Amino acid sequence: MTIDSSFIQPEWLSRSSLEVAPDLLGCTLVRQFADGLTLRGLIVETEAYTVGDPACHAYRRQTDRNRIMFGTAGMTYVYLIYGMYHCLNVVTDRDGVPSAVLIRALQLDRLPPWCLGEKQTRVAAGPGKLCRAFKVDLTLTAQPFQPGQALWLEHRSPPFQEQIEQHAIAFVQTTRIGLTQGVDLPWRWYVKNCAAVSKKG
DNA sequence: CTTCCGATTGAA
DNA sequence: TCAATCGGAAGG
Numbered sequence: 001m002t003i004d005s006s007f008i009q010p011e012w013l014s015r016s017s018l019e020v021a022p023d024l025l026g027c028t029l030v031r032q033f034a035d036g037l038t039l040r041g042l043i044v045e046t047e048a049y050t051v052g053d054p055a056c057h058a059y060r061r062q063t064d065r066n067r068i069m070f071g072t073a074g075m076t077y078v079y080l081i082y083g084m085y086h087c088l089n090v091v092t093d094r095d096g097v098p099s100a101v102l103i104r105a106l107q108l109d110r111l112p113p114w115c116l117g118e119k120q121t122r123v124a125a126g127p128g129k130l131c132r133a134f135k136v137d138l139t140l141t142a143q144p145f146q147p148g149q150a151l152w153l154e155h156r157s158p159p160f161q162e163q164i165e166q167h168a169i170a171f172v173q174t175t176r177i178g179l180t181q182g183v184d185l186p187w188r189w190y191v192k193n194c195a196a197v198s199k200k201g
Numbered sequence: 202c203t204t205c206c207g208a209t210t211g212a213a
Numbered sequence: 214t215c216a217a218t219c220g221g222a223a224g225g
Contacts, residue, residue, distance in 0.1 A: 047208070055208065065221060083218030085209050102208055128209045138220090178208055198209095 010074030041106030058098035085128025
């Protein structure tokens with residue numbers, strides 16, 4: 001068995017979420033099911049949450065829910081929001097520094113079978129929607145992002161990276177969405193002019 | 202134990 | 214503008 005060099009390893013994620021969040025734009029989230037079905041989505045929108053950040057679930061103290069954010073990078077942090085949607089995070093930074101990157105939107109290469117009839121560009125345009133499209137729930141929290149698991153991450157493709165360098169693709173940095181705390185911190189990033197991004201601004 | 206609320210979404 | 218819906222965090 002060979003190691004796929006496109007796989008994003010924990011070391012790459014062991015940095016501040018403020019660095020990892022923009023770096024994850026253009027990378028790919030892979031969802032693999034037990035029956036072999038594999039779904040892929042280009043990450044087009046992210047938000048960073050970190051230590052000392054009043055909007056971060058780990059801001060007050062360590063709890064059963066947020067414990068995973070205090071650990072090593074490269075793990076999933078999934079939580080339920082408003083009793084009906086799930087949100088998927090990538091745990092970042094070094095051990096003991098609670099931080100994570102929320103994956104807010106994906107551009108899918110094809111519709112999941114259970115989403116037939118929906119508009120492909122918008123089916124994963126939002127953190128709750130992408131978890132619905134990829135069937136991410138609480139059973140997938142505190143799991144490693146790793147090939148062979150339910151979820152893993154892959155680096156930008158060379159063509160995508162070239163388009164960034166040629167300024168054919170640009171990123172926008174702005175404030176985060178839906179918060180009551182830390183509303184002014186510009187810790188949200190998205191791919192400019194991408195139809196799969198949840199919201200503009 | 203009880204109460205309150207949210208890193209959302211889509212319909213009114 | 215507002216309700217749906219529930220796990221977890223805070224308060225008594």
